[in-house]
Structures are given as C-alpha cells and as structure tokens.
Amino acid sequence: MDRFLFLTFDGLSRGAVYAAFALALVLIWRATRIVNFAQGAMAVATAYVGYSVADATGSYWLGFAVAVLAGLLLGAGVERVVMRFVDHSSPLNGVVVALGLVLIIQGVLGMIYGNEFRPAEAPFSRDAFNIGGVALLSRYDVFVFAAVGAVVVLLTLLFTRTPTGLRMRAAAFAPDVSRLLGVPVGGMLTLGWALAAAVGSLAGMLVIPTELGLHPTAMDVLFISAFTAAVLGGLDSPIGAVIGGLIVGLVLSYISGYLGATVAPMAVLALLVVVLLGRPDGLFARSKARTA
Amino acid sequence: MSALLEVDGLTVGYGAAPVLHDVSLTVEPGQIVAVLGANGAGKTTLLRALSGLLPPTRGRVVFDGADLRGIRVERMVRHGIAHVPEGRGVVTELTVDENLRLGGLWRKPQPSLAPIYELFPRLAERRGHLGHQLSGGERQMLALGRALAAQPRLLLLDEPSLGLAPRVTAQIMALLRDLRDRTGLAVLLVEQNVRSALSIADQGIVLSLGRIAARDDAAALADDADLRHAYLGF
Amino acid sequence: MTALKDRVTARMVAPASRRRLNPYLVVAVGAALVVALTYTLPPFRTYQLATIGAYLCVTAGLTVLTGLNGQLSLGHGALMATGAYTLALWQNKFNLLAVGIVVAMLVTTAAGLIIGLAAARLRGPYLAGLTLAVAVVVPSITSTFDETFNSDQGLSVVLNPPPESMTVEQWQAWLCWAGALVTVLALALITRGRFGRDMRAVRDDETAAKLAGISIARTQVWTFVISAACAGLGGALFAVLAQSVSPGAFPLTLSLFLLMAIVIGGLGRLSGALIGAFLLVALPALAHEIGEASGSQRLEGNLALTFFGVVLVVVMLAAPGGLASLRVPRSWRPSHTTRKKKH
Ligand SMILES: Nc1ncnc2c1ncn2[C@@H]1O[C@H](COP(=O)(O)OP(=O)(O)O)[C@@H](O)[C@H]1O
Ligand SMILES: [Mg+2]
Numbered sequence: 001m002d003r004f005l006f007l008t009f010d011g012l013s014r015g016a017v018y019a020a021f022a023l024a025l026v027l028i029w030r031a032t033r034i035v036n037f038a039q040g041a042m043a044v045a046t047a048y049v050g051y052s053v054a055d056a057t058g059s060y061w062l063g064f065a066v067a068v069l070a071g072l073l074l075g076a077g078v079e080r081v082v083m084r085f086v087d088h089s090s091p092l093n094g095v096v097v098a099l100g101l102v103l104i105i106q107g108v109l110g111m112i113y114g115n116e117f118r119p120a121e122a123p124f125s126r127d128a129f130n131i132g133g134v135a136l137l138s139r140y141d142v143f144v145f146a147a148v149g150a151v152v153v154l155l156t157l158l159f160t161r162t163p164t165g166l167r168m169r170a171a172a173f174a175p176d177v178s179r180l181l182g183v184p185v186g187g188m189l190t191l192g193w194a195l196a197a198a199v200g201s202l203a204g205m206l207v208i209p210t211e212l213g214l215h216p217t218a219m220d221v222l223f224i225s226a227f228t229a230a231v232l233g234g235l236d237s238p239i240g241a242v243i244g245g246l247i248v249g250l251v252l253s254y255i256s257g258y259l260g261a262t263v264a265p266m267a268v269l270a271l272l273v274v275v276l277l278g279r280p281d282g283l284f285a286r287s288k289a290r291t292a
Numbered sequence: 293m294s295a296l297l298e299v300d301g302l303t304v305g306y307g308a309a310p311v312l313h314d315v316s317l318t319v320e321p322g323q324i325v326a327v328l329g330a331n332g333a334g335k336t337t338l339l340r341a342l343s344g345l346l347p348p349t350r351g352r353v354v355f356d357g358a359d360l361r362g363i364r365v366e367r368m369v370r371h372g373i374a375h376v377p378e379g380r381g382v383v384t385e386l387t388v389d390e391n392l393r394l395g396g397l398w399r400k401p402q403p404s405l406a407p408i409y410e411l412f413p414r415l416a417e418r419r420g421h422l423g424h425q426l427s428g429g430e431r432q433m434l435a436l437g438r439a440l441a442a443q444p445r446l447l448l449l450d451e452p453s454l455g456l457a458p459r460v461t462a463q464i465m466a467l468l469r470d471l472r473d474r475t476g477l478a479v480l481l482v483e484q485n486v487r488s489a490l491s492i493a494d495q496g497i498v499l500s501l502g503r504i505a506a507r508d509d510a511a512a513l514a515d516d517a518d519l520r521h522a523y524l525g526f
Numbered sequence: 527m528t529a530l531k532d533r534v535t536a537r538m539v540a541p542a543s544r545r546r547l548n549p550y551l552v553v554a555v556g557a558a559l560v561v562a563l564t565y566t567l568p569p570f571r572t573y574q575l576a577t578i579g580a581y582l583c584v585t586a587g588l589t590v591l592t593g594l595n596g597q598l599s600l601g602h603g604a605l606m607a608t609g610a611y612t613l614a615l616w617q618n619k620f621n622l623l624a625v626g627i628v629v630a631m632l633v634t635t636a637a638g639l640i641i642g643l644a645a646a647r648l649r650g651p652y653l654a655g656l657t658l659a660v661a662v663v664v665p666s667i668t669s670t671f672d673e674t675f676n677s678d679q680g681l682s683v684v685l686n687p688p689p690e691s692m693t694v695e696q697w698q699a700w701l702c703w704a705g706a707l708v709t710v711l712a713l714a715l716i717t718r719g720r721f722g723r724d725m726r727a728v729r730d731d732e733t734a735a736k737l738a739g740i741s742i743a744r745t746q747v748w749t750f751v752i753s754a755a756c757a758g759l760g761g762a763l764f765a766v767l768a769q770s771v772s773p774g775a776f777p778l779t780l781s782l783f784l785l786m787a788i789v790i791g792g793l794g795r796l797s798g799a800l801i802g803a804f805l806l807v808a809l810p811a812l813a814h815e816i817g818e819a820s821g822s823q824r825l826e827g828n829l830a831l832t833f834f835g836v837v838l839v840v841v842m843l844a845a846p847g848g849l850a851s852l853r854v855p856r857s858w859r860p861s862h863t864t865r866k867k868k869h
Contacts, residue, residue, distance in 0.1 A: 035651035037658065085843045091650030092598050096789065097842045099600070099782050103835025106779065110828035163397055170383050170394050177381035180343060182369035182398035182442070220778055221666075224659045231655065265666040269659045273644055276656055 002134045007257040008250065013141040014210075015249020016148040020203040021226035022233065022241035023155070027196040029235050031172040031189055034083065034094035035227070038101035040219030042078065042197055043204030045105050046070040048113055048214055050205055051120055060123045067205050068198050075197025079190045106216040115216060122209035144206050151199055152242060158195075159238075168192055221265055225252065228272040234282030244283065294357070296321045296478050297342075297446055302351035304341040310349060311337045312502045319446065319495075322476040324468065326489040326510060329499035329523065335482040336378050338499070339448045342480070343368050343375040355446070369398055374444035378451055378482075380435040384423035388415055391423060391434055395441030408437045411467070429460040436464065440471075446478045453485040461485060465492045490514040498523045549714035553707045560703040564696045572695035573767070574807050579702030580763035581803035583709045585787050586796055587756025590713055592785075593794025594722065595749040596729030601641055601657035602757045603781030604664035609634040609761025610771040614681040615674070621684050623766070627705070630762035631755050638754020639747070646746040661781040665773035680772025683765050702763045706803075709756050710796050716752065725749055779831060786838045809833060 021039070028036045036042075050067025054060050078101065086094050124139035131137065159165035170178040171188035179185050207222055208214060229248040233240025251271060256264040275282070295318040305311045312334045319325050327335050340346045342353060344365040353360045355371055363371070374395075383391055389405070392415070396403040409416035412433045418426065426434060432452055439447055449468075453461040469492040471477045483489035490496055493510040500523055506513065513519065560579070564572050584602060591597050609630040616626035641660060645653050668675035675681065688697030716722060724745045727735035732742050765771045787802025810830040817826030 029651075035655060037651075037654065082839060082843065087845075092596075092654070093842060095598060095651055095654045096785065097839055099785060100835045100838030100842065103779065103782055103786070103831050103838065105835075107828040107830070107832030107835055110831065111822075111824050114824050115827070163393075163402070166386075166390055166394060167397060169390075170386060173385040174381065174383045176345070177377065177383060178394070179365040180345075180369070180375045180377065180381070181394050181438070182366050183394070184366050217778065220662045224655075224662050227655045227659070231652070260670075262666070262670045262672075265663040266670060269663040272656060272659050276648060276652060277644060 003257065005134055006128070006136055007253045009136045009141065010257070011250035011253025012246060013137075013144050013249070014207075014253060015229075015246035016144050017203050017207045017245075018222070018226045018229045018248050019242040019245025020148045020151055020199055020206070021222060022229035022245045023152070023238055024196040024200040024203065025226060025230045026233070026235060026238055026241040027155075027192055027199070029230070031168070031192040032083065032094070033088070033091065034086070034098065035235075036196070037095055037098035037223075038078070038105065039197070039200045039226075040204075040223035041102045041105035041109075041216075042074050043071065043200040044208075044214070044216060044219050045109055046074060046197075046201040047120070047204045047208050047218075048109060050201075051118070051214060054121075060121065064123070064205055067201050071198035071201025072194045074201075076190050076194040078197070079193035083193065084186070084189070109216040113214070113216075117212050117218075118214040120209045120213045126210070140210070147202060147206060151202060155195070155199070155238070164191070221268065224265075224272065225249075225268050228268060228275060231272070232275045232279070232282055237282070240283055295319065295354075296323075296356060297480070298352075298354040299342070300352045300354070302338075302341060302348055302353065304337060304346050304348045304351075306337075306346070310502065312341065314351070315499075315502075315504055316351075317497055317504070317507070319478050319480055321445070321478050322472055323495065324472055324479040324481055324493045325495045325497060326486075326493035327480060327482045327497050327499060328484075328486050328489065328513075329505075331484070333499040334502040335499055336450055337502075339375060339377075339450050339480070339482060342448055343373060345375075369442050369444070372443075372445035373448065374439035374442045374446070375448040376435045376439045376450060376452065378454070380431050382423040382426070382431045382434050382438075387420055387422055388426070388434055389419040391438050392419075392441050395438035396443070398442070403441060403443065405441060408441055411440070412437050428455050429457065432456060432460070432464060436467070444477070446480065448480050448482075450482045451484060452481075453483060453488060461488055465489075468492055486520075487514070549711055549718075552714075553711045556707050556710075557703070560699060560707075564699045569693060569695045572693075572699050574811065576695065576699040576702040576763075576767055578803045578807045579699065579706040580760050580767060581787070581806045582706040582760075582800055583702075583763065584757045584760035584784055585791065585799040585802045585806070586706070586709050586713050587753035587760075588784055589788040589791065589794055589796065589799045589802070590717060590725070591749055591753035592788060593798075594717060594729060595725040595746060597645060597746060597750060598654050598785075599641075599645070599657045599750070599753070600654060600778075600781045600785065601660035601664075602753070602784050603776050603778065604661045605634050605638060605641075605754050605757035606761030606764060606780070607664055607771075607773070607776035608637050609758030610765035610776070611668075611675060611681070611761075612758070613762040613765045614683045614771045617684045617765075618681065621686065623685065627759065627762045630765075631758040634758020634761065635751055635755045638751050638757070642747040642750030642754065645750055646743040657781075658778070661778045665776050668773045675773075678773060680770055680774075682770045683768075685766065685769060698767055701766065705759050705763055709759060710799075713752070713756070714796060721745075721748070783834055786834045790837060790841060 024039055025036060028034060046067045049070045050063040053066040054063025057063070082097060082101065083094070086097050122140050124143050126138045126140045128135035128138045159169060167183045168188045168191060171183050171185040172192065175185045204219060208218055211218060225248055226245065229244035230241050232247060233244030248271065252264050252267055255267040297319040299315060299317045302315045303310045303313055315338065317325065327338060329335055337346065341348050344360065344363055355373060358371070368375070383394070386394070392405050392408055393402070414430060415433055415437055418430065423431065423434070436452065452464050465488050468479055468481070472479065481489055481493060490510045490513055496508060496510045496513040497504055498506040498519065505523055506519055560575065563575055567575060584606060588599065588602050591599055612630040612633040613626050616629050617623065620626065641657065644656060648656060668680070669677045688694055717725065724740045727738060727740055728742050728745045736742055768775065783806055787806050788799060790805060791798030791800070791802035813829035813833065814826055816829060817823065
C-alpha cells in the first residue's frame with residue numbers, strides 16, 4: 001500500500017511534466033494544425049542554454065529563467081523563420097519540416113556541447129520526505145507541481161480573461177474571419193509558438209534533472225509520452241492534455257514500479273497504440289477522425 | 293458631398309484570369325447600395341477585394357479620401373470598414389459574448405456591448421452559448437452585431453439572407469434601414485434576395501459575369517421588368 | 527459515380543511514360559557495374575559501396591511507401607534494427623546466412639504487418655507520432671530483454687569467411703547489391719502493375735480510390751508490409767556489414783536520415799532512392815573528413831546531422847506544395863492497360 005501511494009505521487013509528479021509538455025503540443029496544434037515534433041529538441045536546446053547560464057553564474061534560478069526566455073525566443077523564431085512558410089496542403093509537410101529541425105538542433109547541440117550526458121542539478125532535494133511515516137513526496141516534486149500548476153493557471157487566465165487570449169483563440173479557430181475583425185493573425189501565431197515553446201522549455205527544465213541529465217536526445221522518450229498524453233486528451237483540448245498527462249504519468253509510474261523501469265518505454269508505445277486505436281477521438285476531443 | 297467609398301476601374305481575380313473587370317462604383321455616407329447578380333457574378337469577389345483579402349490587379353479603392361492600396365486586411369477595421377463574409381464567419385468555438393467582444397477589440401478603450409445587446413435582445417439571452425449552438429438567424433445577428441461592435445462607417449455585407457426564413461430576413465433588412473437612418477452607416481449589401489435588398493437600398497448595382505450590367509436608383513431597378521428578367525430572375 | 531471512376535482511372539492511366547527503362551536491363555547493368563567497381567575500388571570504397579547497397583534496400587522500400595502511397599514512416603530505422611537483430615540471433619545459433627536473411631525479412635515483415643495494420647487507420651501526424659514512438663522505443667527493447675539482446679553492448683554476428691577468391695569487402699558488396707538489385711527489381715515490377723496504380727490512387731484521393739473499387743486499408747497495409755520487408759533486408763545486410771548489432775546503431779536519427787534521403791532523392795522514384803542511399807553514405811563520410819581535418823570529434827557525427835536537417839528544411843520550404851511537388855511521376859506512370867474491375 002505504501003508502495004502504491006509512493007508510485008501514485010511519483011506518477012502524478014511525472015504526469016505534471018507530461019501535462020505541461022502535452023499542453024505545449026496542444027497549443028501549437030490548435031493554432032496551426034502542426035504537431036511540433038521538434039518540441040523535444042527545442043526544449044533540450046533551451047535547457048542547455050539554461051544550465052550553461054546556471055553554471056556560469058552559479059544561480060540555478062537565473063538559468064531557469066533564461067531557459068524559459070530562450071524557449072520564448074526560439075519558439076517565435078521557429079514560427080517566423082520556418083513554420084510560417086510550410087505548405088499546408090498536406091499535414092505531412094509540417095511533420096517533415098519539424099523533423100528537419102530536430103536534426104538541426106540535435107546536430108548543433110552535439111557540436112557545441114558534445115554527445116555525452118552532462119549532469120543537471122536539481123534545485124531542490126529529490127529525496128522524499130515523510131508524511132505520516134510514508135515517504136511520498138520530495139521537495140522537488142512539490143516544486144514540479146507548483147511550477148506546472150502555475151503554468152496551467154496562467155495560461156487559463158491568459159486565454160479566458162485577456163483580450164490577447166481571446167485574439168489568440170480566435171486566430172487559431174478562424175484565421176480569415178479574425179483578420180477581418182482586426183486580429184493580427186500572424187502575430188498571434190508567433191506568440192502562440194513562443195508561449196508553447198516556453199512551456200516546453202519549462203517542462204524540459206523540470207524533467208531533465210530527474211533523468212540521466214543533459215543530452216541532445218534527452219527528451220525523445222518524454223516527447224513520446226507527452227504526445228501520448230496529448231492524443232489521449234484529444235489533441236485539441238488543453239484540459240484534455242493536462243488530464244492525459246497525469247494519466248500517462250500514473251500508468252508509467254505503476255508499470256515501472258511493479259514491472260521494472262526498462263519496461264517503461266515499451267509501455268508508452270503500447271499505451272499510444274491503445275489510445276490511437278481504441279479511443280480514436282481522445283477523451284475530450286471535438287474532431288472525429290484521426291485524419292488531421 | 294464627397295463619396296465615402298470610391299471604386300475606380302477595379303479589376304481583380306484569383307489567378308491569371310480576372311473575375312471582376314473594370315468595376316467602378318461609389319457609396320455615399322448613409323447610403324445603402326445593393327449589389328445584385330446571379331451566382332458566380334463576382335459579388336463576393338468584389339467585397340473580398342474591398343476589404344483587402346484579394347489584391348486588385350488594376351484600379352483604385354479610395355475610402356474617405358485615402359487610397360486603400362497595400363493596407364493589410366487586419367488594418368481595414370481601423371479605417372472604418374467592417375466585412376461580414378459570406379456564410380457569416382461566426383467563430384463557432386467562441387461564445388456569443390466573446391464573438392461580440394472580438395468585434396470591438398481593436399478599439400481602446402473597448403466599447404461597451406450594451407448597445408449591441410439592446411439592438412439584438414436575442415443575443416443577450418444567449419450570450420454564454422457557443423457559436424455552434426446558435427440557429428442560422430442568430431448567427432447572422434451575431435455576425436452583424438460583431439461588425440457593428442467595431443463601429444464602422446461602411447459595412448460590407450455578403451448575402452445576409454442566405455438560408456434564413458423570410459421573417460428573419462425582413463427583420464435584418466429593417467434593422468439595416470434603421471441603422472442607416474439613425475447613425476448614417478453606409479452599407480454595401482450583396483444579395484441574391486433582390487426584392488428584400490432593393491426594398492431598403494438607395495442604389496442598386498447589377499453585376500453580370502464580373503462586369504457592371506446596370507446601375508440605378510433602387511426603386512427604378514425594381515420597376516425595370518426587362519432588367520429583372522435578364523439578370524435577376526424574377 | 528461512373529464518371530468519378532473514369533476520372534480516377536483516367537488520371538492514373540492518361541499520360542503514359544515517354545521513355546521507360548526496362549527494369550531487367552537496369553538491374554543487369556547495375557550488377558555489371560557493381561562487379562566492375564568491386565574489382566577497381568580500394569577496399570574501403572568497396573565497403574562504402576556495399577553500405578550504399580544496404581541503404582538502397584531500405585530507401586527503395588520507403589520511397590514507395592511515402593512517395594507512392596503517401597504514408598509517412600519514421601519507424602523504418604526500428605524495422606532495420608528488427609532485421610539486424612534477427613539475423614544476429616539466427617547466425618549465432620545456426621550460422622546459415624542465406625536462410626538467416628530470409629528469416630530476418632520474414633520477422634521484420636511480421637513486425638511491419640503489425641505497424642501497418644495500425645498505420646492504415648491513422649493519418650498525418652498521428653501516423654508520424656506512432657512510427658516515431660516505434661523508432662524511439664524499439665532500440666530500448668534490447669535493455670528490457672537483455673539476456674537475449676545484451677542491452678547496449680549488443681551482439682556480435684557469426685559469419686563464415688568469404689569464398690577464397692574474394693576479399694571480405696568484395697563479398698560484402700556483392701551480397702548487399704544482390705539484395706539491393708533484387709529489391710529494386712521487385713519494387714519496380716510491383717509498382718508498375720495494378721497494385722502500383724492502387725497505391726497512387728489511394729495516395730491521391732482516398733474517396734475517389736474507394737469509389738473506384740480499391741480497398742484503402744488493404745493497399746496501405748500491403749505497401750507497409752512490402753516496405754518493411756525491404757527494411758528488414760537492409761537491416762540484415764547492415765548486421766553482416768558491421769558483423770555486430772547494437773541499439774546505438776539504430777537511433778531515431780537513422781529513421782530521420784532515411785526520410786531525408788528519400789525526400790532529397792525525389793519522392794517516389796527508385797532512382798531517387800539510389801541518390802538518397804548514396805547521400806546517406808557520402809555525407810557522413812564527408813563530415814567525417816571535415817571533422818578529422820578540424821581535429822574536433824564533436825563535429826564529426828553532428829555535422830552530418832545538421833547538414834541533413836538544413837537540407838530537409840530548405841527543400842521542404844523551397845518546394846511549392848511541399849512533399850507532393852517533390853514527387854516526380856513521369857517514370858512511374860503505369861502502362862496503358864485499362865483497369866477492369868468489377869464493383
Ligand atoms: N477562391 C477562388 N479561386 C478561384 N476562383 C474563384 C474563387 N472564388 C470564386 N471564384 C470564381 O470567381 C467567380 C465569382 O465568384 P464569386 O465572387 O464567389 O461570385 P458570387 O459571390 O457573385 O456568387 C466565379 O466564377 C468563381 O468560380
Ligand atoms: Mg457569393
């Protein structure tokens with residue numbers, strides 16, 4: 001029972017990160033009908049930047065802030081320079097371009113930082129402290145919950161309470177009409193990419209210290225988990241992404257807890273297959289077919 | 293009185309071949325000009341060119357003394373032009389209230405929506421509903437209300453009566469006439485519902501195969517039986 | 527309905543190829559060329575030639591899948607791994623290469639069938655995501671079942687020495703190119719016939735293809751299975767070339783490289799697959815030399831990665847219409863025979 005509780009909290013903590021990352025995927029999907037397959041690579045790139053700053057200045061928090069800021073800039077840059085010019089006649093075009101970005105980013109990172117794992121410090125202890133005699137949560141888990149919770153709340157406020165959020169939603173749902181209403185749709189897309197990439201960077205900063213550390217491919221498996229979470233949530237639904245993330249986190253935590261950690265990647269794949277074939281619309285989606 | 297909108301020799305198309313040829317027209321402030329014509333005559337294309345969605349190949353569009361060439365679509369509303377596209381363009385994923393707010397979003401400070409809700413009490417009742425929950429008539433009112441929230445001086449309306457019951461169409465026409473009389477709003481009204489359109493319009497223009505086939509006072513057009521038979525099908 | 531069917535058929539049949547190469551002739555010339563090269567090139571170049579042959583098996587299958595049938599797979603690196611590991615296990619137990627290659631293809635075909643069945647129900651980014659997951663996850667299976675696969679260290683491959691009259695490299699090149707040319711011949715014949723027409727029809731317009739009596743799912747699954755078999759063959763040949771297999775040899779980037787190769791080569795052409803296979807060997811070799819010259823180890827592998835990425839993005843953005851416009855259909859038009867199908 002204690003183990004079950006421990007795995008539950010551990011799963012929620014992982015799930016929170018998946019949720020944030022899935023949220024980033026959903027933001028871009030809603031706005032552009034592109035699944036940003038480069039999101040993992042982009043997040044790794046900004047994490048490298050963040051940890052470089054942290055190493056140079058000795059301040060984790062400065063590095064953290066720089067990483068998120070770098071995500072903002074990288075997202076905006078990728079939209080302005082590359083994604084804006086992708087032909088939309090086939091959904092494969094965006095996928096292929098994003099994969100090209102993965103190669104570029106991983107190549108450049110390898111050239112600058114090398115292809116070894118670099119240790120990445122966590123800002124808080126990852127040792128679980130006792131609650132009622134059971135070791136459930138670490139300080140780091142609490143930090144993860146707080147950070148992801150803050151992101152979800154801020155994004156919700158942005159989208160539902162501010163004029164800019166309204167513009168962004170309108171631009172995503174109905175770009176042509178929005179332009180007629182005076183919404184600068186191109187700018188909203190750039191902003192959407194920037195925000196999504198920043199959220200992705202934040203998720204990267206949260207997850208990298210819990211894994212093997214910094215590496216150009218450090219987010220590959222996480223990307224798959226988050227993609228699964230986003231698809232489970234319906235790919236169109238931010239709430240769905242968050243719930244999907246938590247579900248995927250729990251499932252993976254139980255599986256690696258009871259069956260062994262090496263099974264986890266296969267479990268992700270199996271889960272993705274089950275979701276894609278079993279719940280074709282995700283849990284919360286509007287759209288019907290898996291056809292994009 | 294100088295014209296609010298002056299279109300001079302407008303030629304525009306989607307590819308190499310023009311759809312509209314050498315179209316000229318004017319709209320005075322406080323005037324409703326009906327643009328009539330069969331399916332495919334180029335009415336929608338005309339409105340798209342005016343609001344900047346389609347760049348003209350030739351010709352000039354002058355609005356309130358300023359040439360509109362090269363002005364981006366999203367800036368048009370700031371100049372005072374509101375375009376309600378064919379099929380209405382309600383953002384179905386947003387609520388009624390959000391759709392209306394969207395209309396006035398570019399203004400600082402943002403205008404109150406109270407006058408719009410006063411004009412369309414039905415929308416006030418449904419303000420929290422999503423766009424896709426609305427009936428056709430409600431959507432048309434929403435699109436119209438949203439355009440009015442931008443407080444335009446010229447309204448480009450593309451077939452507002454499409455798919456609506458005659459009673460609802462009549463309501464909308466009455467509302468347009470009312471707005472013109474009260475606020476001096478100018479309207480370029482594209483319609484296939486010729487009778488309704490001419491009943492409130494000051495001027496009428498008949499487009500045929502992308503060219504202006506006739507223009508006259510609305511009343512005169514309505515009375516011209518030959519013209520009606522030739523171009524308007526009744 | 528009939529009109530629609532006529533239109534579909536017309537589109538598929540109308541512009542017949544102006545000049546179509548006889549595939550048997552091409553393969554014969556290719557074989558002669560390879561044999562001649564193996565007697566003139568130095569051993570290392572011969573080894574590279576062999577590698578091109580192994581890659582060609584995979585890129586040829588993949589270009590048919592993506593270019594002619596419109597399915598994107600990022601999982602072909604993983605399918606190669608399946609073929610390679612199967613061959614390694616087989617060889618270490620039975621040491622019967624010819625059978626081992628066939629077994630590797632069969633096992634990979636089975637894996638491809640499973641993915642293909644799922645893939646036929648998925649489109650666009652969903653298909654890409656699933657196959658991406660396959661590419662990321664499959665190499666990690668070697669850790670899950672480490673008694674069989676020996677984790678990250680991988681397995682060595684038992685091989686008999688080549689016939690006495692040949693060097694190892696010559697023998698490798700002959701073997702790989704035998705596989706590649708058979709693959710190309712088989713694909714050329716398949717894609718020229720009725721099945722090729724079905725594949726293109728499904729790619730161009732699923733609804734129209736359905737109305738013309740073509741089973742979408744069956745066409746897609748078969749195409750996937752065929753391309754998986756090609757990948758299995760390629761993987762097995764790689765195991766022979768490297769005389770070992772390890773998960774590190776089949777990273778996600780391998781799948782992305784394969785994608786890049788067929789996009790740059792010109793989607794849907796077997797000649798493009800050859801260009802792609804050549805680039806897959808030539809560019810990393812070039813990057814390796816630049817890396818050596820600059821004395822920076824980091825540059826080596828990563829330069830090729832970056833370069834491939836840049837080329838992929840630039841090609842995609844420069845080609846109006848993206849992937850579709852990269853297809854060069856001329857040499858792939860089916861013959862004049864009009865399709866007769868009851869429905
Ligand atoms: N997006 C488009 N691309 C190419 N041609 C178009 C497009 N939209 C309309 N057309 C052509 O332009 C002509 C006028 O269309 P339109 O302006 O929509 O007519 P109306 O609104 O009067 O029915 C038609 O012949 C139509 O085929
Ligand atoms: Mg029209």
